[in-house]
Amino acid sequence: MATALKSLGNIRRNFDPWNDPSAQPLIEFDHVIKTFGDFNAVDDLSLNIFTREFFTLLGPSGCGKSTLLRMLGGFEQPTSGDIRLGGKSLKGVPPYRRPLNMMFQSYALFPHMSVEKNIAFGLKQDGMARSEISDRVAEMLKLVKLTQYAKRKPQQLSGGQQQRVALARSLAKKPKVLLLDEPLGALDKKLREETQFELMDLQQELGLTFVIVTHDQEEAMTMSDRIAVMQSGKIKQVATPAIMYEAPATRYVADFIGNISILEGEVETSSGERLRLSSEGAILEVAHAPAMAPGDKAAFAVRPEKVRLSRHKPLDASVNALQGVVWDIAYLGDVTLFNVKLKSGTIVRATVINSARVAPEQIGWEEEVWLSFPADAGVILKD
Secondary structure, eight states: OHHHHHTSSOOSSSOOGGGOTTOOOSEEEEEEEEEETTEEEEEEEEEEEOTTOEEEEEOOTTSSHHHHHHHHHTSSOOSEEEEEETTEEOTTOOGGGSSEEEEOTTOOOOTTSOHHHHHHHHHHHTTOOHHHHHHHHHHHHHHTTOGGGTTOOGGGSOHHHHHHHHHHHHHTTOOSEEEEESTTTTSOHHHHHHHHHHHHHHHHHHTOEEEEEESOHHHHHHHOSEEEEEETTEEEEEEOHHHHHHSOSSHHHHHHSSOOEEEEEEEEEEETTEEEEEETTEEEEESSOOOOOTTOEEEEEEOGGGOEEESSOOSOOSSSEEEEEEEEEEEOSSEEEEEEEETTSOEEEEEEEOOSSSOTTOOOTTOEEEEEOOTTSEEEEOO
16 A cells, blocks of 8 residues: 555655655654643644755644744744754754744845845844855845846835745855745735746755745645645644645545545445445445445545546446536636536536537536546545
8 A cells, every 4th residue: 555655646856755764854843732822723743854855834824834834943932842953952042043044924025125135134144254245145146036136125026026035035044944934925826836836946956955834735736845734733644745635644634635526435345455335326446445344434535637527327337437417617728627416415526628629519507417437536534
């Protein structure tokens, strides 16, 4: 099973120190708890992050991800537990003594300073020599492609350019770790997508460890080596984007990452990693399933791109075939999303790729359709 999971989906780069028992983590959260009054913002959380990893903390507002980042940065202190960097505890170490830097969502640029002075500010505070500051600022401006804007004030720049100034200032002191709190939240969708790839390339070029906080699933899936999905101060799953998407560990993770349909059922038979589930008046055959006994309740989750949609009954409708009525249609350009209502009222989603500009026989609203999928299309959720 572990081998099958490891091979799921594409990987962004050949980099997986978390699978090496001899690899030492750069950052360690050791049973960290953070309370505000009687509220547990972070609840007994343990987590390892490795050198040169692009690691994302993902979750809804209030899940504890920003609190975790602020504790790593030294802006909050754990109520209990320990945070270690390079094997050394960060207890009592103030933010300015930690070999890391933080880029805030608001960018926090000084409006009265030029771009180059904003970048130089932290270096001056550290007492770096003027000639070294000049060289470092020039290096950072070139890195973020803003050399020609060095003399401008922040208000004379676009949102994307301001974001790059903030990034250059964060990188100027050459920290071991860069912390990014919703760094792309103020950008429009197109610019955000472009900047995601710029950040990935920059992280690889500099060889730094990036820890980013976001609530944007697509952003996390695009940039990360690994993602930690958080809920109510706890981590629900840590995995690569491909495994997170294709093999979610829990119902919460499955529902939080992308579109998915979840069907409730009861195990009929189980043999090795294959089982049959009775659900929605049909038999669902599932490959790579966990060990379960006949009569056990289970939930089957399947992504819409794995579901085939047709007006016609499949040749083999004895397993993994469901009939329903088209309830909603959303044309998204590259794909069309169909919400199909089964007799029970359960909605199952299916996507159809728009590979041709004109579809000769479009499926319409309230049409009766069949849904089908192979045995390895979905996963069983036990939690």
